Amino acid sequence: MITSFISHQDCTLHNMGPWHPESPHRLTAIDERLRRSGLMQELLQYKARPVTPEQLFRVHPKAHVRSLELSVPEDGVVAIEDETLLCPHSLEAATMAAGAVIRGTEQVLKNQADNVFCAVRPPGHHAERVESMGFCFYNNVAVGVEHAIQNFGVQRVAVLDFDVHHANGTVDIFKGREDVLVCSSFQHPFYPWRYADSEWDNILNTPLDAGAGGLDFRRAIEAQWLPALQMHRPDIIFISAGFDAHQEDPMGELNLLEDDYYWITQLICDVAKTYSQGRVVSVLEGGYELDALARSVEKHVQALAGL
Template sequence: MKKTGFLYDERYLLHDTGPYHPETPDRLIAVHMGLDKTGLLSRLIPLKAVYPDMKWIEAVHDTEYIQKFETICCSGISAFECEDNQICCQTFGIAKLAVGGILDVARRIMEGELDNAFCAVRPPGHHAEVDKAMGFCYFNNVAIAARYLQQQWGLKRIGIVDFDVHHGNGTQHIFEQDPTVFYYSIHEHPSFAFPGTGRAFEKGAGEGVGYTRNYPVLPGQGDKEYLDVFQNDFLPLFTEFAPEFVIISTGFDAHVDDDMSDMCVTTQGFSDIMNIIVNVANTHSGGRMMSVLEGGYSLRRLPELVANHVEILLNS
């Protein structure tokens, strides 16, 4: 059994998105319940959030943007930059705690205290651009973690795999010129789903060409197509890249019962792709991997999805 960390903090529930928003605190309550009911919680190493050194957030985001985010939160305005991004006065602090918690987990993995971890954070991050909030995301959690691993720990190759049903535009744009961070994303085809980026011809820029890989999947597809993509596209690419650390942008919204997408992946399908990712991390990264929650809105399915996901990390 692996030493698997579980980042969860009641303060993550304080990011209040109002009454009609899919990205609710109930999602994390469902996650926690799923792990508790299955008895997995007692096998995990529980971790609480800490505040980060702001220099790591500034390693990805413009300081002007960070200040604006803080000011808007403090002012009591209920949306930041777009109606999608519902906030409350605590959101800025909670977004910092999401980053801080994740960086603390990354440190523990690098120091060998943990083998791997699942970070049940809110708000999510993969849509957040250097200077723009988008799609319920404010700070790009995984991008900040990747920069931290590069700069603090000197890692040369970091692999980010993103199976949220929406393309992680922010993560892609932050690293598209960087050949040391491979961004792999599978998502619903951008002509049918938010945010309208992540087309197959987006392959990186400058020195980073070839280190961004987008695999858009057509509406209605499910386990068979996802498994095929992970086995025949993701696996060879990550095997060749041989990342020293794998970060997973974990979104469960491609699930057939999730009404945020038109995809038909089943609970078993998510386990199958997670097994492939874990094998890559075990082979090339010494098992060093960190799964960070992005989307996934079916409160009925989240408990089982997360339980299976975490069990794979534990048994890897």
């Protein structure tokens, strides 16, 4: 398998303060772990390019993007929502994060890579069409999905989200769309306290009780996601890869382990081989315990690379 690893130094410029869990250290921890283990050498490494305004406006209206740009402070930080803060360089990072997904989408659709992992921040899956929240400004995965559909004529897409938090932003953007299946597993009840009840045929919510572990997770995914994916037969699969459902993560109360991330990644790759010519674009979302995050990403990328 040819697995591409896409990131950019500018993604570390977004800094909401030394106390904030969504910190630049997350990317450093991942990078160090993959280099030390030798896994990075097995991957094709690329730098992200910035998303263009046109690519961004397919997901977030111009007026919303403009108002975010006007909110960027000259120094210090400004709060958009409780713990979602802009620093002077936040949107440079967000532009690279979304641009990484554009580049990854192009690589798999042009057969330059079998699959891709985008090591980016700020994350994206809480970003709704006209609302920034939950540490997210631009919905990175949604930008990639629209690029696949609008630039490459892809007919059917699946977005699979195993972050501990519900993918409210991705649901907000794609609700009611026949061409995009969104599956989200998440601790419930929990932040973001919205969209957990699905009224749309293309949205598959998989709530998990606090305390649920790997076995509960695997049973729910097999019972709910597999039949939906077999029905939808996606041409390409996007993963919102959050690792904050890990047992050691301070944010959530689920008890997944690295092996569970290896398991679900292999499962997704198998589905992709059957329906999607192996095409998988995986994008980092949450994951806040640095060591557990780095170990989980290592397992995830190992599975993507077929190792």
